[in-house]
Amino acid sequence: MPALVLRLLLLLALLSIELTQAAEVVVHASRQGGVLLVEASAEIEADLLQTWGVLTDYxxxxxFIPGMYVSRVLARDGNRLLLEQKGEARLLFLTYPIEVRLAVAEFPHERIVARAVAGNFREMVGTYSLAARDNRVTLRYEGRLVPDFFVPPxxxxLVLRRNVERQFSALVDEIARRQRGALEKRDR
Incomplete structure (x- = not known):
């Protein structure tokens, strides 16, 4: 009988882990002339501070973000920083290198706004916003991109949507992973 109870508890623990990871990621991408627009969102069973901590772990x-090879803070002044990121966006046999320096403004626990100041984008502006309610966080991203390289119309x-979907999902998974770790540590 104790073995059955132990198995049941293990099953419930595994199910709760799966539920934490089951955040649905929704991504929409569109194009207006040479401008690529993207929106992504997910509702995560996580603490606001934990979510903010992952977002700002530059x-x-x-x-943990697929296609990103370098991410480092070059300078910081309070809630403003200069961030360098390098990586690539891929679709089938096509690879697009990404190199950008971002001026980032943090509005703690509410919003992060990043704007390209150098790199291979003529324009790149992105905003993460967070809203907490009942032990859940709604995470949203909105981006406006004008690459300095040719992207077939x-x-x-499709390239943008697939890459943002992969990267945003990885971000959500990392938030869930760290949230589980924090809960396990707390329960010890």
Missing amino acids: DHLSG LIGT
Whole structure:
């Protein structure tokens, strides 16, 4: 009988882990002339501070964001910083290198606004926003991109949507992973 109870508890623990990871990521991408627009969102079973901590862990983003090879803070002054990121966007046999320096403004626990100041984008502006309610966080991203390299019109939005979907999902998964770790640590 104790073995059955132990198995049941293990099953419930595994189910709760799966539920934490089951945040649905929704991504929409469109193109208006040479401008690529993207929106992504997910509702995560996580603490606002934990979510903010992952979003602002700039020097470690390349450790869990697919296609990102470098992410490092070059300078910081309070809630403003200069961030360098390098990586690539891929679709099938096409690879697009990404190199950008971002001026980032943090509005703690509410919003992060990043704007390209150097790199291979003529324009790149992105905003993460957070809203907390009942032990859940709604995370949203809105981006406006004008690459300084050719992106074929028919596949540009597909490349953008697929890459943002992969990267945003990885971000959500990392938030869930750290949230589980914090809960396990607390329960010890």
